[in-house]
Amino acid sequence: MGKRSALPKHIQTLDSVLKMTRPSAIVAYVILVFVAFLSTGGLPSAGLLSSTLIAVLSAAAGGFLLSDYYDLYIDKVNRPDRPLPAGKITPAAVWVFSLFFYALSIWAASSLPLISFLFVSGNLFLLFLYATTLKKVGFLGNITVAYLTASVFLLTTSVVGNIAAGAVPAALIFLYMGALEVLKDMEDVQGDFKFGARTLPLTEKDLGKYVAMAFMALTIALSPIPYYLGIFSVNYLILILIVDLSLVLLMHSLWRDSSLSSAIFYVRRIKASIVLSMAAFILGVL
Structure with a gap:
């Protein structure tokens, strides 16, 4: 007899949906x-x-679910422990929950100003396009994810009619996420190669490394600007300089070694830098 699941089927499905919506990312969006x-x-x-x-x-939840739905076969190689490739939830259930979250997002956005509603509608379309097509196109997919994350800042400031205030912080978020996405592609080369994804690390040797470093260098260059524009306080500046130092050290490590085993470690390091930058954002508005 096969081993029975410790959870009833419907509870296991809901638990899988929760995990697939990336709770840590959801918390980050709330903070943003x-x-x-x-x-x-x-x-x-x-x-x-x-x-x-x-x-x-x-x-965000609908986009994560949709992405996992279309990534099922790649995730069997790159992320076999995720709920869908592990068989803890059916593809049909993932699709239904994704549609539910899409509808909920449109419903909530309908009570926002028109420009904010257009932001949400456009982002939902981009999330679908990313999951179905852009993810496999390499750098264009990286740029799309970076924009979608950064647009949270633009969308939010548009709600109160001050979208200009979100421009520079959004640019920083875009650069952080661009670097992260390229490093994640370096980490996922085996599965991406097997299923024909055209990511930067598979396009040309060391190209992913150079692009990730360029994103980080631009992040460092732009990081003091929110303080000088009066968007964030000096508390932000103090912590963001520490983040900048961590990025310099990461760039040095990446320059010396861009192997697959090291890429896994670099992804963790830049995620830690992003968490610190979020803390700097929080301190900057307190």
């Missing part, structure tokens, strides 16, 4: 929304705040 609002001078009404959060988080 609050920081973006506070950077414009304060929080909006409870109605606008809740609608923004539901629209952003539902879009």
Whole structure:
């Protein structure tokens, strides 16, 4: 007899959906929304705040599920422990929950200003395009993910009619995520090669390394600007300089060794740098 699951089927499905929505990323999006609002001078009404959060988080959840749905065969090589390739949830269930989150995001966005609604609608389309096509196109897919994450800041500031306030922080988020996505491609070369994904590390030797370093160098160059523009306080500047130092050290390591085994470690390091940068954003608006 086969080993029975410790959880009832419906509970296992819900547990899988929760894991597939990347709770750590969802928490990061919540923080970004609050920081973006506070950077414009304060929080909006409870109605606008809740609608923004539901629209952003539902879009993210739906996008993550859709991405995993179309990544099933690649994840059997790169991420076999994820719920879908591990058989803990069916592809049909993933598709249904993705549609539910898409609908919930559109519903919440309908109560936001028109420009914010257009942001959400456009992002939902990009999430679908990324999952079905752009993810396999390499650098264009990296840019799409970086934009989608950065656009949370732009979307949030658009809700209160001050989208300009979100431009520089969004640019920093874009650069951080661009570097992370390229490093993740370096980590995933085996599965990507097997299934024909055209990522930078598979296009030309060392190209991924150079592009990731370029993203990090631009991040360092732009990082003090939010302080000098008065968007964030000196608390931000102090911590972001520490983050910049961590990026310099990461660039040095990457220059010396860009092997697959090292790429796994570099992904962890840049994720730690991104967490620290989020802390700097938070301190900057307190």
